[in-house]
Amino acid sequence: xxxxxxxxxxxxxxxxxxxxxxxxxxxxxxxxxxxxxxxxxxxxxxxxxxxxxxxxxxxxxxxxxxxxxxxxxxxxxxxxxxxxxxxxxxxxxxxxxxxxxxxxxxxxxxx
Amino acid sequence: xxxxxxxxxxxxxxxxxxxxxxxxxxxxxxxxxxxxxxxxxxxxxxxxxxxxxxxxxxxxxxxxxxxxxxxxxxxxxxxxxxxxxxxxxxxxxxxxxxxxxxxxxxxxxxxxxxxx
Numbered sequence: 001x002x003x004x005x006x007x008x009x010x011x012x013x014x015x016x017x018x019x020x021x022x023x024x025x026x027x028x029x030x031x032x033x034x035x036x037x038x039x040x041x042x043x044x045x046x047x048x049x050x051x052x053x054x055x056x057x058x059x060x061x062x063x064x065x066x067x068x069x070x071x072x073x074x075x076x077x078x079x080x081x082x083x084x085x086x087x088x089x090x091x092x093x094x095x096x097x098x099x100x101x102x103x104x105x106x107x108x109x110x111x
Numbered sequence: 112x113x114x115x116x117x118x119x120x121x122x123x124x125x126x127x128x129x130x131x132x133x134x135x136x137x138x139x140x141x142x143x144x145x146x147x148x149x150x151x152x153x154x155x156x157x158x159x160x161x162x163x164x165x166x167x168x169x170x171x172x173x174x175x176x177x178x179x180x181x182x183x184x185x186x187x188x189x190x191x192x193x194x195x196x197x198x199x200x201x202x203x204x205x206x207x208x209x210x211x212x213x214x215x216x217x218x219x220x221x222x223x224x225x226x227x
Contacts, residue, residue, distance in 0.1 A: 004154075033214065042201055042217035043155070056214055090154055092215075099145060100215060102154040 002027060004093050004103035012109045013081050021076040021106045025093030031055075032074040033100060034066060035090040043090055049074050078108075086110045113138045115185075115202045117218035124192045124225055132187040132221045134202030143205040144185045145215065146176055150198050158200075161185060172196070192225045199223075 005024045013019050025032050031050045035043035045058035049068035068074045072093075078085055086109050092100040114137045124130045136142050143162055147155040159170025166178045176187045187200060199222050203215040 006154075031213070035215075042219050043215070045214040045216065048214060058214065092155075094213070096213075099157050099160050100213075101157060102147070104154040107152075 004091055004101050006091050006103040006106050008106060009104070010107045012111065014111050015081055015083060017081050018077065018079045019081060019108060021089050022073065023091030023103060024073045026101050029093035029095045029101070030072050031094050031096065032068055032072065033092045034076045035092065037088040037090055046076070081110045083110050113204050113206050113216050115204050115216060115218040117202055117221045119221050121222045121224060124223070126194050126225050126227050127191050130189050130192045130196070130223065132200050132223060134185045134187065134218060135183050136185060136204050137183065138204055144178065145203040145205065146170065146174070146187050147201045147203060148198050149201065155201065194225050194227060197223055197225045
């Protein structure tokens with residue numbers, strides 16, 4: 001049973017560029033959440049998708065957007081990258097009533 | 112707003128000794144509490160959760176946590192630490208366990224160092 005998978009593993013971008021990160025949820029899960037983990041910090045909630053709609057959003061600017069597809073996979077898009085966007089981006093999935101399972105993350109470096 | 116606090120940045124313990132990693136929470140209503148562990152360059156792994164019921168919750172890898180409502184705490188414990196337990200531990204709270212609005216709010220993390 002495959003767990004949560006994310007791609008790519010690592011990514012290097014320059015300021016002002018745009019990036020797309022991808023996530024496939026654990027089999028049987030229908031809800032996907034995205035978190036940003038800066039170095040030395042706990043994960044911060046970005047947003048959550050359920051039934052292809054954004055269900056809840058954290059305190060992140062509109063530069064951060066997402067999408068969920070009919071197969072429950074999800075994308076996180078970040079526009080106009082800033083140096084401060086450098087972080088580990090974590091995807092988590094769950095099915096209502098269960099705990100969240102996390103993927104290995106995508107390490108984004110913005111130069 | 113919900114929050115959790117992990118007062119210790121690092122906990123050091125000798126292998127074979129018991130360990131405790133502390134967490135306190137602040138929520139309105141019933142708390143739904145979780146512990147996760149993160150190894151270097153890895154995502155978070157679920158250890159255990161408290162939803163309701165017994166105050167002592169047993170989880171993966173021999174870990175357990177004690178829920179204390181009067182002290183608003185949810186400390187992670189293990190009777191005998193292993194060197195392989197060395198990692199970063201996060202406490203988290205969820206505003207609802209099912210239905211809408213199920214984001215996790217994490218603490219700042221506690222690094223556990225187990226030495227021989």
